[in-house]
Amino acid sequence: MLPRTVVPGCQTRGVAVGERVGAGAVTGAEAVLAGLDDEQRAAAAAVRGPVCILAGAGTGKTRTITHRIAYGVHSGVYTPEQVLAVTFTARAAGELRGRLSGLGVGGVQARTFHAAALRQLRYFAPRVLGGPMPELVENKLRVVAGAATRHRLTTDRTSLRDLAGEIEWAKTTLATPDDYPARARAAGRETPFEPAAVAAVYASYEQAKQRDGTLDFEDLLLVTAFALEEHRDVAAEVRGQYRHFVVDEYQDVNPLQQRLLDAWLGGRAELCVVGDPHQTIYSFTGADPDYLLGFPDRYPDAEVVALERDYRSTPEVVGLANRLIGMAPRRAGLPSLRLRGQRAAGPEPRFVEHPDEPTEAAAVAAACRALVDSGVPAAEIAVLFRINAQSQVYEAALTDVGVPYVLKGGERFFERPEVREAVLLLRGAAAGRDDGTPLVTAVRDVLASVGWAEHRPPPGGAARDRWQSLSALVDLAVDLVAEQPVLTMAGFVTHLAERAGAQHAPTVQGVTLASMHAAKGLEWDAVFVVGLVDGVVPIAQSLVRPEAVEEERRLLYVAVTRAREQLTLSWSLSRQPGGKRPRSRSRFLEGLAPDTGTRVRRPSPRRAEVVLDGAAAELFERLRAWRSATASAASVPAYVVLGDATLQAVAETRPGSLAELSALPGIGARKLEMYGAEVLAEVAATTSR
Missing domain, CATH: 3.40.50.300 (P-loop containing nucleotide triphosphate hydrolases)
Incomplete structure (x- = not known):
């Protein structure tokens, strides 16, 4: 009906x-x-x-x-x-x-x-639980740490946060420890440890709470529901x-x-x-x-x-939002919404391509400066990105042009715990004897001492954010050495202190820097949506599941609809100046942004076949031939080596290192070790032609 x-x-x-x-x-x-x-x-x-x-x-x-x-x-x-x-x-x-x-x-x-x-359970606890309201777990990480230790898992604070996140996901989806491994695999969860190990920690965590007579916040809902169902x-x-x-x-x-x-x-x-x-x-x-x-x-x-x-938004912004979401496959259920703008007409949304990320950040910062100078309050401007680690380059660019900012949804870059710890260690290294080690190598060595590894971002959202923050310090060292080849560790630490000091200026009227998730429910007069390249929007991990890709489209829709009047969407073709492997702008911009002549045509995530043009198509076919030969030699089906989605991601992004390859979907540590060098060789052979 x-x-x-x-x-x-x-x-x-x-x-x-x-x-x-x-x-x-x-x-x-x-x-x-x-x-x-x-x-x-x-x-x-x-x-x-x-x-x-x-x-x-x-x-x-x-x-x-x-x-x-x-x-x-x-x-x-x-x-x-x-x-x-x-x-x-x-x-x-x-x-x-x-x-x-x-x-x-x-x-x-x-x-x-x-x-x-909580209000209801406090009142009914004597009837339901036979006594007063149990204490709530104030520090879930402490209980999770104890459970992980009992199973001999080596964890840092980041891994503990990811474990806690998996336990929360399991409980909110009503998955028991026994259910968790199968449910996590079915949902495509990227777990910090093997699902069976996470399930074991989850079970120990529940036992610890039962032993201590405590409840966590998920238990509040579960026990209250139980009270109503059974009493x-x-x-x-x-x-x-x-x-x-x-x-x-x-x-x-x-x-x-x-x-x-x-x-x-x-x-x-x-x-x-x-x-x-x-x-x-x-x-x-x-x-x-x-x-x-x-x-x-x-x-x-x-x-x-x-x-x-x-x-909220001008008809121009509304029109773009409608076109963006209109390209999504129709989902069964309620009728789809189509917004109708009620405000007076405004400027058309702008699409801007940049050669590299620093140039993109500098252009956005200059535009923010111009808006502030024209009378737009800084608090009515936002820069939205997909992952928190992208904030650093915009923090620096806004500081360079003297525009204050606030970072929503997380600490400022130099106030993040992992960055503060790293800076302290770098300062200690600078105070020691200079043994002549090149700066970039020295920085990498220091960060390795706190668990950072160059070639592989770890699984889990919090762990990845930490890795990306530390990687940003390495990238900064690389960039500075390119400008000042004789820069020492002491000079690098001084530079970090200057950057951190600039961020302590009053920021009450600052430009908002926020992830797209953190921006939900908010709005600004002017919004810059940045970093719109494939592998970021949509995020690389989503490419193996069409429904995950469509959630990424909805995330971009949320970002677009935050703008009241002015909207700019931008992307850059390379991470650093002079990059040789152009990146492709987000597939979600196809049919929306003007043709710049640099994009690769991609299939809709709904299509099973792979459609690529030019060099990407050539590389894809070369990779398929390599996969066929490799699978035949090992007497295994081709998909056991690498799936089509992974080969497509390689063909589109053209990774030039093991670190870049490891960030793509379907490339785990084992497959990186087994096939990484051969895949990079195929990429290099096509690139050099």
Whole structure:
């Protein structure tokens, strides 16, 4: 059955506009609806569930749901204390409460999933757990470290963070330690250790918490759900208290959160969910967009309201966003959103190609300087990138032009723990006797002492970020030596201190430097989306799974829709000046950016066949011939050597070193050792022709 779509004037389960619940309530309810557009008004008036509000970027989502709650209260349908609005951040919950207060509504519970569960479990713990609320694990890394030690795993803080992240993913997806290896492989997880080893640490971690009588934050949700599922008296009391539910950012709900939501509902349908399938970018943390996409299947009589009027961005930005997301394969479920810009016309988005990353960063910094000089507040400008390690070159470029900045979602480059530790070690090396070792070699040796290895970024997001931060120090040393061949370690350390000192300037009105993930929910007048090359956007690890590539497209969509007026998308053909192996701009720009004559035509990730042009096609065929011969000699199928996706990535990126090759999908340590030299030889043979 198709969902019933709400249109203005259709009030199938809502309170009709003007319906009298009481003389005083009518005026208040009508006032709440005043000023909303037709779709917002329809959503706000649909106060009886189930309701699904599809809210595109910039369409007034928070305004709509707060007015819906206020309308339900003022019309007499809701008692404020019986409404539970669930958000994903404490900031969003506070904003909801503040807006509701401004609409004359108090008493509504607006909380995160964890805050709501904690409040309930504290109250019911004596009944459910037989005693007071257990202590919460304050330092998960400490417990994880103990579990890892029991299994003789050598870990540093980065590995511990990655292990903790895997345990959190397992728990939010309701995977037990026994389930974890198979589930991790099926999901394409890039694990810090073998899945079986992670599962063993996970099991020991759970045993340690049980022994100590403690709970972690995932347990809060799990135990609260269990209490409602298994204790009828608890369920009756909670369900009697909360009768109307609103869930924001529903595309980001994970299985554990959905289980708790189902326990709260107890089979009832007084539920309003709000989300945007185009902004699903957290699948790697366990978020499952199928709960939003499948809402009409679960509730066949659901009213679905689509908010498509974008009040944030100019029609030019909106048009680009629509074209970008329109190239994605159609997903089953709810209808797709197509934004309609409501603002006055603005400048066309700019697409800029640069020869190398430093030039790209310098150009972006100069543009930021010009904007600030023209009167645009620095806080209304953002530079967005895919991975945090990309920030360093922009930090330096903005410092060079005297533009302050703030780094969102992480410490500034020189304040990161691994960088501070490395700088201390480099300072110590500078204070020792100069034995004549070349600077770059000396820097590499120092960083090797803290676990950095040149040829292979480790698996796991946090570990990779750490590796990239330390690699940036090596790259900086290489660049400085190119300019000053006789630079010593002491001179290098002095240069680092000068850079770090420049970053301590006041940055209250700074340009925002943020990853695309960290930018979600924010907006600026001017946005620069940088580093748009294949292997970064989409990230190399995603290339082996079409669904992961499409999540990368949605991530770029999120970045684009952060811009109110001015949007610039840029990429560089080489990492360093004079680079000989041109990189390809992101495949997501095909059909959007003007043809510069330097890109390689690529297939859609949905296509099984490989379509490449020119030198890339030649190299791909050469690699296939090499693979066929290698597989025949070893009496194994060709895919056992390297898969087509890996050969395609090699042909497109043309790696020139083992380090570059190791960053590509499908190249593990074993295959790097077995085939790395031969693959590089094939690349070199084609490149030299």
